[in-house]
């Protein structure tokens with residue numbers, strides 16, 4: 001019976017999903033548009049729903065809305081068991097290969113991301129290609145904005161979504177209707193639909209009836225207008241066509257994960273120190289790479305609370321992803337101040353380590369190789385293991401070689417020197433201390 005026709009399927013949604021394996025969004029603008037619903041058919045069946053498009057964003061992503069609206073929020077919708085910290089070397093770089101649509105700012109991987117995203121567009125019975133254009137601009141929150149990187153991905157962009165959002169930060173700030181903090185993605189697997197797929201077109205069983213207002217239309221648009229929009233589109237047979245998906249323009253921003261990062265070589269005593277200054281109980285080991293994922297601890301003062309992150313140890317070549325390289329370094333990008341933790345005893349008694357001033361040099365170099373200016377933030381030095389024989393002299397030499405940077409001799413295991421260090425950390429975070437540690441500031445042989 002030609003009079004019994006099914007409705008077209010609803011178009012796929014565009015969804016942001018929180019993933020711990022994505023690190024690099026610092027601020028970016030997205031123009032997202034979901035695809036159109038499928039056309040109504042003359043067959044007695046309902047069209048298949050379009051496939052959703054998932055864009056992975058880092059933990060701590062805050063969403064600001066520049067235009068449009070956010071259709072719905074689903075909490076912890078999917079829970080993939082991704083944990084990059086468990087397996088060194090399987091960070092973001094591997095994600096796209098495992099068919100996750102992550103997007104990040106390394107221009108070398110754009111092509112890869114693009115191909116991954118394309119596989120998501122197998123749309124059945126929805127009309128036309130999925131449309132989506134993303135453009136992003138990094139505006140680093142904590143560091144300088146020199147390293148702005150920008151790229152865009154476009155897929156069969158058609159009439160619904162043809163404009164590319166490349167507005168400056170300034171323009172965004174001027175936008176009056178911008179809604180700040182509409183959502184925050186804090187946990188792995190959390191999802192937010194940022195653009196809803198269009199409703200499917202009506203099948204010809206409904207022909208002659210007035211189309212009901214699709215959900216994706218913004219409130220305030222009445223039936224007549226909806227109809228007019230379709231008609232003025234030059235399309236008289238709109239009754240059986242799919243309806244456009246919603247669009248929104250978003251600004252994503254990354255919250256910093258901690259105020260202070262404990263930066264040091266493996267085995268320097270960072271985890272022990274975090275346990276000494278806070279109630280955190282991180283695992284401590286007498287071997288390198290005990291810490292595989294960041295541990296966070298809170299320091300509470302009368303008038304201030306500080307989050308300190310104990311992160312994996314940094315070794316030479318970390319910027320080339322040696323050790324837990326990239327994971328560690330990306331983490332540092334998101335903290336405001338640095339506490340360099342050195343092991344005073346590392347080079348004593350024929351031990352294999354290097355003296356603390358060289359530890360500092362290597363640490364700074366790795367930070368800078370990874371991202372220029374990364375070490376250029378308020379810093380202090382924690383000289384750990386002062387309890388070991390012979391470290392007094394090393395400490396004196398360290399003070400001589402690195403003048404002008406606040407230095408705190410401590411014994412993390414016995415919790416000695418901790419109150420002084422806590423005062424120093426407070427000063428660092430509230431801005432009383434703003435000294436930086438640079439290579440020029442270290443007297444090397």
Ligand SMILES: Nc1nc2c(ncn2[C@@H]2O[C@H](COP(=O)(O)OP(=O)(O)OP(=O)(O)O)[C@@H](O)[C@H]2O)c(=O)[nH]1
Pocket residue numbers: 264265266267268269270271272273283284285286287288289290291292311312313314384385386387388410411412413414
């Ligand atoms: N003598 C002495 N040993 C310490 C001190 N602090 C830490 N240690 C020891 O140093 C070793 C390493 O400590 P961790 O806290 O695990 O070091 P880490 O910097 O977190 O190491 P990674 O997680 O591998 O980067 C452990 O055997 C600790 O007991 C200290 O103040 N004095």
Ligand SMILES: [Mg+2]
Pocket residue numbers: 270271272283284290291310311312313
């Ligand atoms: Mg550790």
